[in-house]
Amino acid sequence: MQRISLTSFIVVSALLAYPLPGNIAFAFHNGGVADCDGCHTMHNSSGNVPMTTGGRPTGAGYAYLLKGSDQSSTCLICHAGSSPTDSFKVATNPVPAPGNFPLQLPPGGDFAYLQKNYNWVTSTGTAQSSPGSNHGHNINAADFLYFSNGARWTTAPGGFYPTASLGCTSCHDPHGKYRILDAAGTTIATTGKPIGDSGSYGALPTSSVAVGSYRLLAGQYYKPASLQGNFGFVANPPVAVAPQSYNRSEAASDTRVAYGMGMSEWCGNCHASLQHNTINPATTVGNHPAGYNAKLTNVYTTYNAYIYTGNLTNTNPALGYSSLVPFEESISSLSSLAADTTSTAGASAVDNVNCLTCHRAHASAWDSCTRWNTAQGAYLTVAGSYPGLDAPTTQGQQGEYATGKTMAEYQQAMYDRPPTAFAANQWSLCNKCHEQDQHKQ
Numbered sequence: 001m002q003r004i005s006l007t008s009f010i011v012v013s014a015l016l017a018y019p020l021p022g023n024i025a026f027a028f029h030n031g032g033v034a035d036c037d038g039c040h041t042m043h044n045s046s047g048n049v050p051m052t053t054g055g056r057p058t059g060a061g062y063a064y065l066l067k068g069s070d071q072s073s074t075c076l077i078c079h080a081g082s083s084p085t086d087s088f089k090v091a092t093n094p095v096p097a098p099g100n101f102p103l104q105l106p107p108g109g110d111f112a113y114l115q116k117n118y119n120w121v122t123s124t125g126t127a128q129s130s131p132g133s134n135h136g137h138n139i140n141a142a143d144f145l146y147f148s149n150g151a152r153w154t155t156a157p158g159g160f161y162p163t164a165s166l167g168c169t170s171c172h173d174p175h176g177k178y179r180i181l182d183a184a185g186t187t188i189a190t191t192g193k194p195i196g197d198s199g200s201y202g203a204l205p206t207s208s209v210a211v212g213s214y215r216l217l218a219g220q221y222y223k224p225a226s227l228q229g230n231f232g233f234v235a236n237p238p239v240a241v242a243p244q245s246y247n248r249s250e251a252a253s254d255t256r257v258a259y260g261m262g263m264s265e266w267c268g269n270c271h272a273s274l275q276h277n278t279i280n281p282a283t284t285v286g287n288h289p290a291g292y293n294a295k296l297t298n299v300y301t302t303y304n305a306y307i308y309t310g311n312l313t314n315t316n317p318a319l320g321y322s323s324l325v326p327f328e329e330s331i332s333s334l335s336s337l338a339a340d341t342t343s344t345a346g347a348s349a350v351d352n353v354n355c356l357t358c359h360r361a362h363a364s365a366w367d368s369c370t371r372w373n374t375a376q377g378a379y380l381t382v383a384g385s386y387p388g389l390d391a392p393t394t395q396g397q398q399g400e401y402a403t404g405k406t407m408a409e410y411q412q413a414m415y416d417r418p419p420t421a422f423a424a425n426q427w428s429l430c431n432k433c434h435e436q437d438q439h440k441q
Ligand code: HEC
Pocket: 033, 034, 035, 036, 037, 038, 039, 040, 064, 066, 071, 074, 169, 174, 175, 224, 225, 226, 227
């Protein structure tokens, strides 16, 4: 369980590894609005050459003078890539062929899973499938073959946000206006001190500069100018701090985003009625508690003791954490959160469940962008191996466990952890909190 600190090494190699198009500097958004010409072209040309991005006929400009044929395609010009675990890339492009896994491992997940279809037959002969469009937020990015999935949901489940208008800029403000004004992380606004740095890595606001909101996420009143209707956000961006190196294999150690406060409330901007902020509420049924008041009081000792199925022998809470089952700390101090990005400490009574305890923000290898296969009764390992079409045991090959993947694909979906990180026959990670409960999975 001992973790090696690779921080300084990783920071240096990450700096060297940023492959950037043209003459764009290493820091592009810098927590706020980036150079306009990173996303816009003023006269449908770039370097005096008519633009060809997306194969559109030259001369026909895109809406808002964007470089891609839509908002999200513009983002993916820089944020999609073909090298493994490539810094700020959040989509493998081109999408890997069947049998091959997406290459990026950032906390939000790799959008390429939205184009990965998995099919299988269960041990009782039932055909099942998990089409790509079930794997997360279907952004509209036509140049990269991502399309919205109105067949499954026409609006955000539990809310009204139209699926047809979902894109990167539904959640991230492309002009990065939201900023944190104080180190306590309590004042978020769109005006005031100028943004001096990204707010995602623990930089602190000073008397003269603010830092950007976590991941340029949008807040109160935001909706893209292109979206007509009453869809403005109610909640401000969550407070959280990520490590500098966040797109990496978790085979040797976890990538810990220190989620502070407000994530579930922020997801509630579009999924309002899925929020379930209290424990054992009398009125709402059907939603798992998530939010500031969904405290871990009754389960944190299990969380910390739990190593894997059947093994609750960890007695050192300083080693209790798992980034597969993250919680929120119910705090907003940016310096405390920054310190926690290098911690392996488990939970305490005041921490809370949040939507990202079980989901990834972008996409994952399973339905509803869950962090692991949450299907009832599914083993995550069988006889010491990951399940898979090529697993060594018949049970490991069974469709309900393998979910249409090879063992290698499965391991990548678990952020490259080896199967030995788990029990020989590992149950659902719901048990990180519930192994000692009656509602054990
Ligand atoms: C990270 C990409 C990005 C950068 C950098 C960027 N924009 Fe934009 N901009 C967009 C996108 C995407 C839209 C479309 C928004 C929508 O869907 O309504 C847009 C829309 C606009 C609009 C029209 C709608 C609105 O929101 O007011 C203006 C004006 C604009 N941008 C100006 C600028 C200027 C000026 C700069 C530089 C200071 C800039 N942009 C930098 C991505 C960017």
